[in-house]
Amino acid sequence: MIIAQLSDFHARPIGRPAYGIVDTNAAIHRAVAVVLAMEPRPDCVLVTGDLADCGLPEEYEIVQEALRRLPMPVYVVPGNHDRRETFAEVLGRDHSYLPKAGFLHYTVEDFPVRLIGLDTVMAGEDGGEICAEREAWLAERLREGQGRPTIVFMHHPPFRVGVDGMDVMPCRVTRGFVETIARHPEIERVLCGHYHRPIQLRFAGRIGYVAPGTAHQVALDLRRGTENRFIMEPPAFAVHVWHEEIGIVSHLQPIGDYGPARDFVLDPAYPGQAKPAAAYV
Template sequence: MLIVQITDTHIKPQGRLAYGRVDTALFLERAVAAIGALVPAPDLVLLTGDLVDSGGADEYDRLTELLRPLRAPLFPVAGNHDERSGLARAFPELAARVNGNPFFQYTVEDWPVRLIGLDTVLPGSGAGELCAERLSWLDARLSEQPDRPTIVFQHHPPFATGIGHMDRLGLTGAAAQAAVIRRHPQVERVLCGHLHRPIQVRWAGTLASTAPSTAHQVALDLRDEAPSAFVMEPPGYQIHAWRAETGIVSHTAAIGAFDGPHPFFKDGKLID
């Protein structure tokens, strides 16, 4: 089972650049082309939030258009730049599944690894929240199938990263989420976005991580007083590959035109 994770695509309306500088639509086009060229093809694509930049309907229309070439089913969660209603319009089949739940949360049951999408949005804030209602929903879902490998995916990471300005946009309820996750050892990963760079940590008895943005990255600055800044480091995405014998093995891929691949040679001989 191959799971692709893309995140923080930050799509703007036609003709607009993110922060006056980043053509996020062009970057997403490149990401979609890179994922479309993967062999073997992924089974599904997770989108861990900040899919558009301001939550506008025109942005979601553009996002849908840009994602159309992907043949694998798409499973989004909302980030602090998203609007739940816009997300629901862009993904009507999923929205039907989350009906009756005030939050955009759902499970995916169709593959060996079970997936649980969580809604960490706190409307009007860049920070995130997991309230008691959302966490009791998570606890109930995890209690249903204790023996099945499970991935939880959400926008805001529940751990501090050391990048001061991002940690100040953290997740209220993270300690309570840790208590829930700790009770359910079948959770293999908590996959997040928001940080615009790949970060991993052992957390609540599992592995929690963030993924690179398909466009701009948050500057790697581990000072508490780090100013809010982005850099145009190579964009990327992640592949979480599951096999019964190995469990989940996670890869980070850079998106771009790079020299190679070249064979490995030593003294004129091919080596492996």
């Protein structure tokens, strides 16, 4: 099973680039084109929030049109730049798994790995939240899964990452949420977006993963007390591959033209070519 995780489209009305300069709409189409060119193609695509920049209906129409190019199932969760009702109303036309009211949570049971989408949105705020109600919903879904391999995906990372500009817009979570994640080792990944750059860490004994954005990235700034700034580093998306014997392996796929893949032509002086390496057992 191959899962492409795209994040933070930040679609804008036509002719109004994000922050005045970022053509986020073109970036969505470039990302979609890279997914379409993958061989083999992913079995499904996750989009981890901030699909729109301002939650405007015309922004979701642009997202909808781009996602229609993808022949595989696509699963979306909202972020702080989304407006839950508009998101559900416009994207719900194609994405029939989205609930008609309330939190936009759902499970997908069609694949070897269960997918659980969580809605972390706190309307009007940068940060997100897993409240007691959302925690209870997740705990129940995990109980139903009876230990099947699972991915939990959401926009706001439910963990601190040690970067001040990011940690000032946290996802408030209940202690019970952390305990729930810790109780379920079948959770292969907690996949998030929001921070616009790839980050991995251990969270509640699981692997927490933050995907980069498809357009602008957040500049890596490890100084204390600084604020996030964006930077046009190469965009990318994550490719999570499920292997029965290994579990999930997460790859990073840059978006852009970096030339063709080339064969390694080894110099005769290369010291490692005396005999083939033994295979892993």
